[in-house]
Amino acid sequence: MKRETLVILGVVAGLLVWLLVAGDYAVSRTNRAMIYALMALSFSVLAGRLGWFSLCQTTLAGVSGYVVAILGAQHGLPYAVVIPAAILTSMLFAVVFGVLTVRARAVSFLMLTLALGQMVWALSFQWVGLTGGYNGISGVRLPMVLGFNLNDPRVFYVLLATCTVLIFLAVHRFYNSRFGLLLLGIQENEQRMRALGHPVYLARFAAFVLAGAIAGVAGVFLVYDMGIMSPSPLSLNQAVLVLTAAVLGGYRTVWGPALGAGILITLQTGVAQYTDRHMMVVGAVLALCILLMPRGLSEFSWKSLVRGRRATTSST
């Protein structure tokens, strides 16, 4: 059997075993970790392939969350309409944002996504008529399907884990595709890719919309997991949290974002049980990790650690 198949089977088996042994609280924290993994993946698609560090992927997830809350909880539209509409709206926002950012480079891209993200965030608490302001929109629920209550954390876990694994597999496939390779080429040498007949802006735009779709899916799960949609998932805090997860796990690899999100949520959950100052501990651990493993955990090797920090830090 191929090594790849073994890894996938291992992950699926691990997720199943976890469902059997973990308590309800641990399962619901795992759900949150998988949602953050999807958002970190959305971030990493742009950061790892294009060198584009986006601070608006959580905003795109939040947009999709609001669509679910407004159309589903407020207007009672069927799920088959609400969920695709939510993901499509995220993609539509990504289209608009993409048009504005497609020519931007590193820092200007970061600043543009920050500005766009903050605009939507401000809108989310100021347009009270649509979003309910700070109070948000509550009562966002999933239905019963075949006698299973999808709102039950364990049932939700099965649904979420399946989607997460499938999306990560699809992104893995995409990273190894011609398009994925072209994005790496564009990151390194835009001018050359154009001279070799590749539509640089179009490719970047497509990647941005694709990342927006992943964020949209994450947003759907996020709002059903929380049961309420408020402006907080669109705040800068959340964008930074997702960035941290991606950098910690390693945004150049496919599974790095999942690893990072898992560790971050575990740290938050674990340390919070012992001290109120848990964010200090989390911060210290992160600083240490990034000093020792600048390329993220998924690209960590003992060799690079032994070879000294110069070699590793210069590669970021």
Next chain:
Amino acid sequence: MSTEQALGVAGIAKSFGSLVVASDVHLSVAAGARHGLIGVNGAGKTTLFNMIAGELKPDQGDIHFFGERITRDSVIQRTLKGLGRTYQVSTLVPTVTVRQNLALARGDGRIPSLWRPWDDGLDDALLATADRLGLTPLLDDLVANLSHGTLRQLELAMVLAREPRLLLLDEPAAGLSRSERQVLTGMLRDLPREVTLLMIEHDMDMVLALSDRISVLHQGEVFVEGTPDEIAANEGVRDIYLGRAHG
């Protein structure tokens, strides 16, 4: 050799503010020709290449490619029409392998498949071109680890894989060792005449050996054009290269 014109540059002018880099450049390259473009540093050679390739828009003048006006075409459009170029500095995609760089050589103006693996159907012609340039043993090496000479070979392989009708070579021998230059000269000499070459080069031996026409660019204009023998014998050209004022 046919008398068809591969490239026609008519009255090109370009200024950056008060700096005039091309004042009135006329250049005609016959199909199948090996045309050398020489001149001292700052004569505007690379700027002219950038205008021919579409990376820079001229202020005035027109560019024709096999009879078709391409002055307003984008880089990608010109590439798809059969214009290829190499750069003074061979920066490719250092973070991936030689094979992956080769896979990127044949852009068709569209977004490639998101699903098909990058190495699926990597065609034989592509690998044959790489083989002719001695890249076969290095296919799985990271481009960042290649020597300067090999990097140049790879760049040439990538652009030749596109089977360009006109190839612009910007100092192909720069930074190469003596033996590497000889290999390169032989390689370029062996190229089929379906490929027209326009080449900027400072290595005079190489230019004289390869070209059948040479244009000398000086202060944003074509100072003189002729056969290699005529250029070698030209007093004015010598003055330019020795830094003397020309008459």
